[in-house]
Amino acid sequence: MAQTLASPAMDAEASPPRSISGHFQRALGAIGGVWMRAARMALDIALPTLCVSCREPVHGEGVCAACWAKLSFIAPPFCPRLGIPFVYDPGPELLSMEAIASPPAYQRARAAVRYDDVARTLVHALKYQDRTDLAPTMGRWMARAGKELLDGADLLVPVPLHWRRGWGRRYNQSGALAKVISRQSGVKMASEALRRIRATEQQIGLSRKDRASNVQGAFGIADERKAEIQGRRVILVDDVLTSGATADACARALLRAKAAQVDVLVFARVVDTHRAPI
Ligand SMILES: O=P(O)(O)OC[C@H]1O[C@H](OP(=O)(O)OP(=O)(O)O)[C@H](O)[C@@H]1O
Numbered sequence: 001m002a003q004t005l006a007s008p009a010m011d012a013e014a015s016p017p018r019s020i021s022g023h024f025q026r027a028l029g030a031i032g033g034v035w036m037r038a039a040r041m042a043l044d045i046a047l048p049t050l051c052v053s054c055r056e057p058v059h060g061e062g063v064c065a066a067c068w069a070k071l072s073f074i075a076p077p078f079c080p081r082l083g084i085p086f087v088y089d090p091g092p093e094l095l096s097m098e099a100i101a102s103p104p105a106y107q108r109a110r111a112a113v114r115y116d117d118v119a120r121t122l123v124h125a126l127k128y129q130d131r132t133d134l135a136p137t138m139g140r141w142m143a144r145a146g147k148e149l150l151d152g153a154d155l156l157v158p159v160p161l162h163w164r165r166g167w168g169r170r171y172n173q174s175g176a177l178a179k180v181i182s183r184q185s186g187v188k189m190a191s192e193a194l195r196r197i198r199a200t201e202q203q204i205g206l207s208r209k210d211r212a213s214n215v216q217g218a219f220g221i222a223d224e225r226k227a228e229i230q231g232r233r234v235i236l237v238d239d240v241l242t243s244g245a246t247a248d249a250c251a252r253a254l255l256r257a258k259a260a261q262v263d264v265l266v267f268a269r270v271v272d273t274h275r276a277p278i
Pocket residue numbers: 127159165200201202203204211238239240241242243244245246247
């Protein structure tokens with residue numbers, strides 16, 4: 001009769017080392033651990049983590065206390081539809097001018113912070129400087145800002161990059177944020193369903209009108225992925241909302257695939273795009 005033997009690698013994983021060589025290996029591992037910690041401490045002293053915004057040394061998270069205090073976290077009162085902060089509380093259910101004048105395809109939008117100087121440094125570090133270590137903090141702030149949306153949602157869908165930009169960047173910043181929000185909220189993530197089917201120019205530097213035509217028809221869902229979206233309450237996740245053109249074009253694609261509802265959750269939103277250039 002054939003005997004089944006567990007592989008040595010599986011044995012080593014499954015049971016504590018019993019042989020002399022096993023103890024020796026464990027001792028080496030412990031010394032290795034001490035060395036690793038010492039090396040990390042030395043590295044922290046030699047190259048301390050700097051605040052993304054002001055470049056002062058910082059413990060732990062990406063921004064120092066002073067820059068954190070400068071971030072403008074968005075809190076009520078705001079437009080229940082677009083999440084645009086109000087200067088004073090106009091009463092429940094009162095919509096912003098923007099929501100009345102040009103209602104988007106998505107239902108509601110929420111953002112963690114206003115897009116200002118400190119927020120810009122965080123967004124740009126996350127997507128242009130490989131600082132994916134910032135995603136856990138930014139994603140946690142987003143999960144808090146989007147709690148009301150997350151409570152009734154079925155699916156998180158990150159705004160996709162075109163494959164060529166994804167190749168160059170090596171990660172999708174919105175995917176990194178969505179992953180954190182998914183862990184925080186328990187809402188499932190569908191990262192491959194929505195695709196950017198046309199390479200688009202960067203939105204930065206374009207006018208409101210050009211932003212809309214840049215992304216018009218740029219997103220789609222393959223037929224075999226439509227069942228994932230159909231009937232689901234989807235939250236679209238992105239790093240920034242400026243004119244809303246990207247979110248609107250994505251929402252249209254999701255609604256064409258019969259999503260029950262599309263809401264939008266971003267890290268930062270530009271407030272007052274009519275007065276400030278975008
Ligand atoms: O609300 P909007 O006016 O559409 O602008 C916001 C969008 O613009 C940026 O993406 P972009 O396509 O420029 O690519 P990037 O990720 O390379 O910045 C940003 O990441 C948003 O997706």
